[in-house]
Amino acid sequence: MKFDFVVLGATGMQGKIVARDLLENGYSVLLCGRDKKRADRILKNYEKSDFRYLDIRNKKNAANILKSSGADIVVNCMEETWDLDALNLCIKENAHCLDLGSQIPMTKQQFALGKTLKNKNLTHITGCGSVPGVGSIMLRYVNDSFDKIETIEAGYSWNSNMNKFVVPFSIQSIINEFTAPAPIIEKNKLIYKMPMDSIQEKNHRGIGKQKEFFVVHPEICTFYRSFKDRGVKNVRFYASFPDHSFERIKDMIELGPGSTEEIKFNGIGIKPVEFLTEVLKQIQIPEGYTEKENLWVFVSGRRNGKKKEILMECLVPTLKGWEDAGCNIDTGMPASIMAQMIKKGIIKERGAFAPEEIVPPEPFFKELRKRKMIVMENGKIIN
Amino acid sequence: MKVMILGHGAVGSVLVRLLSKEKSVSSIICGDISFAGEKKSGKVHFQKIDIKNEKELLKFFNDARPDVVVNTVTPHFNLHILAICLKAKVNYLDTASFWELDPNPRALVPYEMEQMRYNKRFRDNKLIGLIESGVAPGLTNLISAECASQLDEIDYLKIRMAEDTGSDKIFFSWNKDWLLDELATKPLIYEKGKFKIVESFGAEEEFEFPKPIGKKKTYYFAQDEVGSIPLYVKTKKLDVKIHDNNIEASRLLVSLGLTSKKDIEINGTKIKPIAFLSKMLPDTKPGDEKKFPNSVFAISIEAIGKKSGKKKTIKYSVVFPNQREIGKMRLNANFISYPTALLAKMFILSIPKIKNRGIFPPETLDKEIRKSILSELSKNKSILIKKEYK
Numbered sequence: 044m045k046f047d048f049v050v051l052g053a054t055g056m057q058g059k060i061v062a063r064d065l066l067e068n069g070y071s072v073l074l075c076g077r078d079k080k081r082a083d084r085i086l087k088n089y090e091k092s093d094f095r096y097l098d099i100r101n102k103k104n105a106a107n108i109l110k111s112s113g114a115d116i117v118v119n120c121m122e123e124t125w126d127l128d129a130l131n132l133c134i135k136e137n138a139h140c141l142d143l144g145s146q147i148p149m150t151k152q153q154f155a156l157g158k159t160l161k162n163k164n165l166t167h168i169t170g171c172g173s174v175p176g177v178g179s180i181m182l183r184y185v186n187d188s189f190d191k192i193e194t195i196e197a198g199y200s201w202n203s204n205m206n207k208f209v210v211p212f213s214i215q216s217i218i219n220e221f222t223a224p225a226p227i228i229e230k231n232k233l234i235y236k237m238p239m240d241s242i243q244e245k246n247h248r249g250i251g252k253q254k255e256f257f258v259v260h261p262e263i264c265t266f267y268r269s270f271k272d273r274g275v276k277n278v279r280f281y282a283s284f285p286d287h288s289f290e291r292i293k294d295m296i297e298l299g300p301g302s303t304e305e306i307k308f309n310g311i312g313i314k315p316v317e318f319l320t321e322v323l324k325q326i327q328i329p330e331g332y333t334e335k336e337n338l339w340v341f342v343s344g345r346r347n348g349k350k351k352e353i354l355m356e357c358l359v360p361t362l363k364g365w366e367d368a369g370c371n372i373d374t375g376m377p378a379s380i381m382a383q384m385i386k387k388g389i390i391k392e393r394g395a396f397a398p399e400e401i402v403p404p405e406p407f408f409k410e411l412r413k414r415k416m417i418v419m420e421n422g423k424i425i426n
Numbered sequence: 427m428k429v430m431i432l433g434h435g436a437v438g439s440v441l442v443r444l445l446s447k448e449k450s451v452s453s454i455i456c457g458d459i460s461f462a463g464e465k466k467s468g469k470v471h472f473q474k475i476d477i478k479n480e481k482e483l484l485k486f487f488n489d490a491r492p493d494v495v496v497n498t499v500t501p502h503f504n505l506h507i508l509a510i511c512l513k514a515k516v517n518y519l520d521t522a523s524f525w526e527l528d529p530n531p532r533a534l535v536p537y538e539m540e541q542m543r544y545n546k547r548f549r550d551n552k553l554i555g556l557i558e559s560g561v562a563p564g565l566t567n568l569i570s571a572e573c574a575s576q577l578d579e580i581d582y583l584k585i586r587m588a589e590d591t592g593s594d595k596i597f598f599s600w601n602k603d604w605l606l607d608e609l610a611t612k613p614l615i616y617e618k619g620k621f622k623i624v625e626s627f628g629a630e631e632e633f634e635f636p637k638p639i640g641k642k643k644t645y646y647f648a649q650d651e652v653g654s655i656p657l658y659v660k661t662k663k664l665d666v667k668i669h670d671n672n673i674e675a676s677r678l679l680v681s682l683g684l685t686s687k688k689d690i691e692i693n694g695t696k697i698k699p700i701a702f703l704s705k706m707l708p709d710t711k712p713g714d715e716k717k718f719p720n721s722v723f724a725i726s727i728e729a730i731g732k733k734s735g736k737k738k739t740i741k742y743s744v745v746f747p748n749q750r751e752i753g754k755m756r757l758n759a760n761f762i763s764y765p766t767a768l769l770a771k772m773f774i775l776s777i778p779k780i781k782n783r784g785i786f787p788p789e790t791l792d793k794e795i796r797k798s799i800l801s802e803l804s805k806n807k808s809i810l811i812k813k814e815y816k
Binding site for chain 1: 701706
């Protein structure tokens with residue numbers, strides 16, 4: 044069987060959402076991962092799906108699987124550390140590639156492959172999820188409302204209806220956000236702030252007041268890259284967690300299971316964060332548990348000589364029938380939407396991009412609304 | 427009295443120092459795998475011994491012929507050591523059970539006091555096996571029996587403990603593997619004549635401990651004494667709840683599945699999360715206890731029942747000295763190892779007076795021995811004992 048799409052890391056949280064969204068839109072999907080059991084429900088419920096064991100470290104095997112799939116679009120939902128490997132695989136096998144975003148150094152390495160991709164008539168979009176992703180496209184949407192953009196702030200804020208710890212997204216990414224020095228651009232200078240030293244209280248629509256802090260996010264790099272010729276001087280990214288989750292994550296970090304330093308166990312090197320990721324996969328979502336999220340971008344600049352500010356927000360609920368995904372639908376579904384836009388020829392540009400450069404906002408927001416995600420501009424619904 | 431101590435860890439090392447001051451103890455032999463060889467210091471003889479080596483351990487017992495072998499190593503070795511004590515025909519004492527789920531689905535107590543498998547053989551050989559004889563379990567069992575002796579019936583026996591370091595920083599006050607194993611074990615309660623396994627950290631209750639601890643939130647915790655006390659002390663209900671500054675961290679570890687004993691696969695290898703967690707968490711180093719000078723351990727046993735037809739409540743509380751005070755005793759002890767070793771010492775010294783034979787926990791000791799231990803404890807000026815009767 045030939046497939047429309049290949050999803051890498053399809054047995055993880057985001058991968059399953061991407062695969063399912065593509066399948067529900069009528070496409071055929073080859074799910075690739077290392078734990079077939081976790082994909083069983085999708086494989087059982089969707090005829091146009093199949094599974095292959097794929098470990099990206101086995102390059103030959105990965106290439107064979109991609110070649111034989113017949114797919115020309117790959118959505119990579121593996122942990123961000125493998126994004127460059129996935130992109131190189133796609134380039135070798137002539138497939139378009141989308142991923143959910145990685146750290147700034149890797150993002151730069153991906154952009155450096157832009158010419159190679161263009162020459163092969165391929166598209167790579169990095170950061171196709173929520174933020175980066177939805178947030179990036181909201182920023183593109185408001186670009187034309189300004190003559191000059193001075194400050195871009197973006198972030199996410201979420202909460203749940205129960206004070207029970209549920210892993211909101213990749214624990215590796217979460218721990219990194221809590222601990223890594225956060226780059227921000229202040230007056231065109233790159234400076235670093237420690238997340239836990241930058242905590243402030245902020246109110247976000249639909250969520251309420253929470254602790255918010257600077258975190259390392261690729262938008263610092265991509266937004267500045269994409270909009271510096273518009274006069275951008277300041278770029279900041281914030282994360283906001285509900286208290287019950289914030290405190291548990293801090294405890295986890297203090298206890299040590301978030302460490303990336305390998306420990307020898309029975310002769311094998313294991314990173315505590317890998318161990319934690321596997322253990323957390325066993326956590327069941329409690330019955331009745333729901334989440335909501337606010338993805339936001341605040342832009343300040345000038346229009347006709349006057350100061351102008353726009354707050355863009357995407358409000359994300361928990362969807363019926365997708366309860367086990369929580370608010371992760373705002374990461375998996377946008378990636379699926381963008382992959383479909385490449386398939387349909389709506390996105391035609393070739394090279395290496397961030398979403399704000401090439402994804403047309405209106406059709407994208409329309410697809411979000413189909414999935415009950417509302418986009419607002421200064422408090423007014425626009426989709 | 428000749429005492430052999432297996433293990434020179436947190437409890438064993440303190441026990442050696444405490445026993446060496448006792449006139450009634452003529453000789454102490456301490457065996458541990460960490461020793462370089464043999465060394466004598468006063469009446470204490472230290473010897474390298476691999477307790478896993480059955481032949482070596484049997485020779486160790488037979489050469490020394492102690493009045494009692496005290497097992498202060500982890501409960502994983504209880505049955506192994508009991509077997510060799512039986513072969514050598516020496517008395518035995520330990521401070522905790524391994525306490526795994528009983529393989530017999532019809533067992534009265536879901537968790538097994540595995541040492542009881544040797545009860546008949548010890549009795550037939552006229553040997554004493556005094557088990558769970560530290561502070562908790564141990565003193566808690568003893569005081570429970572004491573409360574029962576003062577009431578006609580007990581409706582509810584509450585055992586409450588406080589391990590208060592005064593800080594929310596993680597600190598393993600005793601053997602890390604042992605502690606993680608306790609966290610991984612769901613607590614047991616006794617009510618309406620039945621034992622029941624309950625969820626960890628459940629049934630939050632504010633409980634009044636004596637000063638300096640005061641009112642603290644306590645939660646269900648897995649403790650051996652629940653599995654034995656109802657078998658010997660008549661009560662309608664019994665549970666153990668604990669206050670611990672690390673409760674949130676403990677709750678996190680359990681809720682995330684990090685203390686699970688079920689295999690998961692990482693990098694193609696099957697590992698038990700609890701085993702990796704133990705490897706990953708830092709060991710408590712000697713001297714770490716000094717970072718928490720106000721750490722204090724206390725137990726309270728509250729028996730609600732009837733006497734002469736009237737509702738009565740007896741509450742015994744014991745507050746042990748804090749870490750700063752223990753430091754002055756120069757025992758290299760912490761706020762948990764000191765009370766554990768102190769009570770183990772008292773139980774050891776009672777061995778010559780015990781008439782029972784077989785395997786039994788402290789609540790079965792007769793009234794004279796019980797009173798003697800409690801009296802000895804009350805003479806210790808660094809320990810606060812409070813009795814309330816209403």
